Amino acid sequence: MIRATTRSVYDWFEARLGLEKTLGPSLTHAVPQSAKWWYVFGSMTMLLFMVQVMTGICLSMVYVPSADEAYASLEYLTYDQQMGWFLRSLHVWGSHLMIAMMSIHMLQVFLFGAYKFPRELTWIVGVLLFVCTLGMGFTGQVLRWDQDAYWGMGVGMAMAGRVPVIGPEIVHLVLGGPIIGGESLSRFFALHVFIIPGTLIALLGVHLLLVVKCGINERPTPGVLVDKATYRETYDREVHRRGMPFFPNAAGRDMIACGLTLTVLFVCAMMFGPAGPNGRPDPMLIDTAPRPDFWFQSIFAVLALLPPYMETFLILGFPLLAGAVLILLPFLSGDGEKHWKRRPMAVLFVSVLLVSLGSLTWLAYQSPWSPVMDAWSALPTPAQYVKGRSPLALQGAIVVQNKQCRNCHALDGQGGRRGPALDGVASRLNSDQIIRQVIQGGGNMPAYGQHLTPAETTAVTAFLMTLHDQWEHEPATGRRTPRD
Amino acid sequence: MIRRLFMVLCGSGVVALAACDWMPGRPERPTVDAHAPTMAFEPLWNTHCAGCHGANGRDGAARPLNDPLYLSLADDHWLHMITTHGVDGTLMPAMGTAAGGPLTPAQITVLIEGMHDHWGGAALQTAPPLLGELGAADAGATVFASHCAACHGDDGTGGHGAGSVVDTSFLALTSDQALRIAVICGRIDLGMPPFDGRRGLPPLTDQQVSDVVAWLAAHRVAHPGAPYPAVTSQGAQP
Numbered sequence: 247m248i249r250a251t252t253r254s255v256y257d258w259f260e261a262r263l264g265l266e267k268t269l270g271p272s273l274t275h276a277v278p279q280s281a282k283w284w285y286v287f288g289s290m291t292m293l294l295f296m297v298q299v300m301t302g303i304c305l306s307m308v309y310v311p312s313a314d315e316a317y318a319s320l321e322y323l324t325y326d327q328q329m330g331w332f333l334r335s336l337h338v339w340g341s342h343l344m345i346a347m348m349s350i351h352m353l354q355v356f357l358f359g360a361y362k363f364p365r366e367l368t369w370i371v372g373v374l375l376f377v378c379t380l381g382m383g384f385t386g387q388v389l390r391w392d393q394d395a396y397w398g399m400g401v402g403m404a405m406a407g408r409v410p411v412i413g414p415e416i417v418h419l420v421l422g423g424p425i426i427g428g429e430s431l432s433r434f435f436a437l438h439v440f441i442i443p444g445t446l447i448a449l450l451g452v453h454l455l456l457v458v459k460c461g462i463n464e465r466p467t468p469g470v471l472v473d474k475a476t477y478r479e480t481y482d483r484e485v486h487r488r489g490m491p492f493f494p495n496a497a498g499r500d501m502i503a504c505g506l507t508l509t510v511l512f513v514c515a516m517m518f519g520p521a522g523p524n525g526r527p528d529p530m531l532i533d534t535a536p537r538p539d540f541w542f543q544s545i546f547a548v549l550a551l552l553p554p555y556m557e558t559f560l561i562l563g564f565p566l567l568a569g570a571v572l573i574l575l576p577f578l579s580g581d582g583e584k585h586w587k588r589r590p591m592a593v594l595f596v597s598v599l600l601v602s603l604g605s606l607t608w609l610a611y612q613s614p615w616s617p618v619m620d621a622w623s624a625l626p627t628p629a630q631y632v633k634g635r636s637p638l639a640l641q642g643a644i645v646v647q648n649k650q651c652r653n654c655h656a657l658d659g660q661g662g663r664r665g666p667a668l669d670g671v672a673s674r675l676n677s678d679q680i681i682r683q684v685i686q687g688g689g690n691m692p693a694y695g696q697h698l699t700p701a702e703t704t705a706v707t708a709f710l711m712t713l714h715d716q717w718e719h720e721p722a723t724g725r726r727t728p729r730d
Numbered sequence: 731m732i733r734r735l736f737m738v739l740c741g742s743g744v745v746a747l748a749a750c751d752w753m754p755g756r757p758e759r760p761t762v763d764a765h766a767p768t769m770a771f772e773p774l775w776n777t778h779c780a781g782c783h784g785a786n787g788r789d790g791a792a793r794p795l796n797d798p799l800y801l802s803l804a805d806d807h808w809l810h811m812i813t814t815h816g817v818d819g820t821l822m823p824a825m826g827t828a829a830g831g832p833l834t835p836a837q838i839t840v841l842i843e844g845m846h847d848h849w850g851g852a853a854l855q856t857a858p859p860l861l862g863e864l865g866a867a868d869a870g871a872t873v874f875a876s877h878c879a880a881c882h883g884d885d886g887t888g889g890h891g892a893g894s895v896v897d898t899s900f901l902a903l904t905s906d907q908a909l910r911i912a913v914i915c916g917r918i919d920l921g922m923p924p925f926d927g928r929r930g931l932p933p934l935t936d937q938q939v940s941d942v943v944a945w946l947a948a949h950r951v952a953h954p955g956a957p958y959p960a961v962t963s964q965g966a967q968p
Contacts, residue, residue: 321759324757324759325758325759331755331756331757332753332756335755515755516753516754516755517753517754517755518754518755519754519756519757520755520757620777621781622781623777623778623779623780623781623782624776624777624778624780624781625780625781626780626781626782626783626784626785626789626790626791627781629784632784632789632790632791632920633789633920634920635893636888636892636894636897636900637893637894637895637897637900637904638893638894638897638899638900639893640791640792641791641821641899641900641903643791644782644791644792644821644903645821645903646791647781647791648782648821648823652781699902699955700953700954700955700956701898701899701954701955702821702899702903702955703955704899704954704955704956705899705900705903705955708899
């Protein structure tokens with residue numbers, strides 16, 4: 247009885263919508279037999295996007311996009327609203343996982359040569375989707391409207407302001423004025439909730455259409471080349487002969503992968519909780535150390551480390567160059583070998599990219615370029631560097647603290663790492679060299695000649711000259727021998 | 731059967747989780763305003779004092795304040811004043827907001843009370859007063875010879891186990907008052923004994939302390955800390 251009723255309702259809708267005729271062929275279109283577990287990352291990314299849309303809609307019911315009330319509404323969501331923290335947690339971990347899955351998807355497509363003929367447009371639309379996703383990440387971070395958000399927006403706008411001629415206009419347009427103000431949050435809200443997601447959904451539709459129209463890339467075989475004249479014919483023949491329907495075979499694998507993704511997402515959200523909000527976005531609070539989200543940490547490191555003369559090139563030129571290379575890639579190598587084993591440059595490129603991003607991200611978390619501002623008063627001189635020192639050397643140790651040398655120079659692994667550690671400095675420099683370095687500075691170190699009395703310089707030199715390496719080179723033989 | 735049992739277990743698990751109010755990632759509302767001034771001794775000490783005076787008030791580059799003798803002799807009002815304003819001509823910086831430092835008067839009071847609570851002891855009647863005037867340098871030379879020369883050398887330039895106390899740069903960075911405190915309280919964390927009448931050492935009187943400090947202070951020079959003492963503005967000395 248129930249089954250019959252359900253069937254008749256379904257038939258009523260189907261008679262009008264005709265979904266079986268329109269969507270049916272797409273669901274059951276043949277895909278290569280070799281499309282197995284390597285092909286699930288795209289579906290995982292799309293699932294995460296759906297999670298983002300759903301959690302985002304729920305968040306927007308409570309979040310107030312006004313500069314005055316945004317922070318309070320976030321605090322309400324995080325601490326007072328029933329399961330509000332979990333919603334925020336799902337949204338932020340969803341964003342992390344979405345960018346991760348999209349990156350893996352892109353790398354897989356690149357290494358499997360799936361961007362080559364006839365899937366050039368699929369790749370280009372994918373690149374645009376990636377840019378939109380990063381845009382969602384950045385604008386989402388700004389909507390968190392805390393210290394990280396405020397300064398992140400400041401850095402982003404300072405970069406945009408460097409664009410020749412129209413830079414100030416771009417900043418004005420995005421911020422709603424020359425500086426970060428009440429309208430800025432509204433504009434970022436519009437970007438995050440309407441403009442970028444709208445673009446994303448449209449591009450995603452095109453991407454899916456192209457995936458169906460151009461077919462799923464077959465798993466590459468070394469030595470089997472893409473020939474634009476014969477590829478389509480060969481592909482259609484192979485898929486027709488040995489392919490399998492997308493639903494349920496490939497779709498089943500996608501669903502298992504999506505189930506795993508949801509599990510990982512829920513566990514991360516449950517275990518690690520939401521991000522921030524980290525302090526009110528008040529530029530007068532100087533006791534703060536704002537940081538971008540994980541995915542922008544490598545850019546954070548690059549911006550901190552790059553020499554001034556490269557700034558404009560790296561900030562404006564590099565993204566353009568990277569974008570141009572990604573867009574032009576299918577035209578530059580649109581045919582030929584697909585398998586990574588026969589594409590050493592592709593493997594080299596991916597390796598260099600991953601090592602660079604990994605190293606920069608690691609450096610960003612260490613941020614050795616930032617002085618440790620309270621080291622001078624909070625990190626004691628290590629006890630072993632105090633014992634057995636003369637009264638003058640002890641005064642020198644106080645000079646090291648008092649003049650805030652420790653903020654940049656570590657002792658026994660503690661302190662800033664902007665300058666070299668001072669352990670063993672007496673084995674590297676003699677007293678004259680230490681005096682010269684202290685007074686005149688050099689490298690990144692400012693000159694302290696104007697800030698130290700002769701007595702202080704003598705004392706600090708006396709102290710530093712007691713800091714010998716445990717092992718020292720013998721100048722005559724070059725051997726390393728234990729000191730004392 | 732097994733499938734049904736599995737479904738029941740999963741269902742119960744979901745219901746149990748839904749009822750669970752505790753999860754590791756759930757953030758707690760910060761109970762204290764992150765920007766409100768700290769009013770507890772240990773974080774104040776560890777942030778503002780430990781750098782020079784040591785993690786536990788000892789083994790730092792500067793005078794140990796984890797010293798019951800010093801704390802019993804030092805007047806709280808005087809401690810408050812030097813913490814707030816620092817000591818001119820020495821490396822003790824002004825830490826009070828009144829002098830541009832980070833600590834409010836109430837925080838400095840917390841620090842002083844905390845030092846007494848954590849490290850203080852009963853007052854010692856035999857010790858000379860902590861604050862005093864300079865005495866006679868000539869008499870101080872005798873006191874130095876009898877009480878200090880064994881470690882610091884006959885002329886004070888360093889000897890067995892202790893360094894020079896007449897180095898002009900050292901004296902330039904050390905106030906007379908700090909020298910007096912060093913003579914009375916020693917540096918118990920670094921092995922210099924206090925001359926307060928305990929430990930079998932001959933005690934020093936108020937006058938003797940004033941005299942020996944005067945002898946030390948007499949070694950101060952107008953332009954201390956020339957890195958090459960043999961070189962003057964007129965050139966190398968013969």
